[in-house]
Amino acid sequence: MTGVPASAAGGSSGARRAAAGAGPGAVPGTAGGRATARAADGVAARTADEGASGAGGVSGGGTSGADGTSGAEPGGAPGAQGGGQSGPARGGKLAAAAVNQASVWNIANLLTVLRLILVPGFVALMLAEGGHDPAWRSFAWAAFAIAMITDLFDGHLARTYNLVTDFGKIADPIADKAIMGAALICLSALGDLPWWVTGVILGRELGITLLRFLVIRYGVIPASRGGKLKTLTQGVAVGMYVLALTGWLATLRFWVMAAAVVLTVVTGLDYVRQAIVLRRRGIAERKAALEEKEA
Template sequence: MPDPQSGTSATTPPSNFNIANALTVLRIAGVPVFGWLLLIDGGADVSTRVWSFVAFSLLMITDRIDGDLARSRGLVTDFGKLADPIADKALTGMAFIGLAIIFDHWLFWAVAITTLVREWGITIMRLFIAKYGVMPASQGGRIKTTMQAGALALYCLPLEIWDTTASDITMWVAHVLLAVAYVITMVTGVQYVIDARRLRAEWFAAQDA
């Protein structure tokens, strides 16, 4: 039976070759380009730091666009479900590591490493738990992603090089965004683990019923 929204058969899965997945692949391919722009001359080149901000912002925007396209046009695929979080984590991971190298401060390194351990750990856990049921992203997780992206984008700008009042204020905005994002990251990480344990327990209970 045709799907009135997508115009395709409701029983026929969408092809992996679609615009939503193409944007996801583009985001993955853009990660090394972004990293190169960010780390040219150890992050001391003003123009390439600005371009790294542009690249990071555009690549993060594709995350929102590909998700909206996949849902609105019935283009959700198994490939997209796997590749989309990998693309996100690769991009933010490159940003965290690159910025930690540039700022070279123990606190930024600590935030970067613990955040990435949480991000990749939860992503891997969700892949393993998928056989027991779907564990969707929480509202807290979406807020975390938005604030994290905003903070990382601001850090990409050469604020410490410009050294103006405006850049100092912007840097503090980035600090606050990252601090709040970090707290939400850790809290939602714990919640995801609790949800995964409950989902697994409910699946086994259903099998025994």
């Protein structure tokens, strides 16, 4: 094609001029001019294709280059509109992976840390002025209530917004056991709650936690509705004992604590049953897998 030099035409603008018959030796309206125009259209199409593959982006009509204007050489800088797919796609995947990795300092973990910080503060408030001052006990109850409320929210936030981290998996149960254990031990030390109640509740909590770790190789024991009801009842009962209640409220808290102890024992036995079933099932599955492999 001698009518439209590639170096001079460069992009789609040169091709359009050639198509209009502006090239040398082409007379508009003649057969030669029409042939020149058709040839120029072919050059424009090839130029657009080359620009798209070399530049990595085309902004309609075969234009390429950093600013998407005509006249850029094929294979130039990526176009401003519709860049290449391979580079940005890889960058997008890396960005998505970075977003999916929840930061340790997310709202769920901050609530867990707050509960851990509240434990020594709660103990100090409980034991202030000999541990029987109604005002200090009210402040201690407020700290305990905040800890229990944040316990309800941090797990929900972590699961809903994909904020689950290794730190949260370890720190959350520690914070739960720490605030409840501190409250029970303080109440028993002050003579407000029998030691056997504290022993039953804390023994169950520590025992079930250990049991979960022992059977983790076979599967996970899910939290049951009874376990959630137990946690709620324990929180209400302990909170009522933290407050310096008298009269019928003191009688009511006794029965609430009795219900919490019953739920503690019953749900604990249910977790033991689940652990035994889970272990037996896991052993049977492994045995079947080994027999199938040997066969």
